Amino acid sequence: MDLQQRINAFVKLGDFLSQFSSKGFEKKDHIEHNDLFFDTFKHQIKLAQEHNGWFTQENVVFALQGWAKQLTNSNITKWTSNYNFSSESLKNNVFRRKTNQL
16 A cells, blocks of 8 residues: 555545534545444444543544544645655664664
8 A cells, every 4th residue: 555545545534534523423425435334433422422421422523523624635645745655764664673672
């Protein structure tokens, strides 16, 4: 999976999360795999509060909206532009980490 494919995956996640807002939950037709995940995710939000009172629907939705606003193509592309993701660079970083662990 190359960098652009990974960026696209996170953008899709942001699109999915954008359906859950303080104004309500709105299932959008163009979101990929919504038929599998929308209702289940809605249920998970409900379960979060049942299992931990700190995770109110309002707080969970606030966090989801924060991530939805950040997971855009332009934000992720700008963020990743500061790093070198070439395969040679990644190999060197893995080697350095392993060497430092010895």
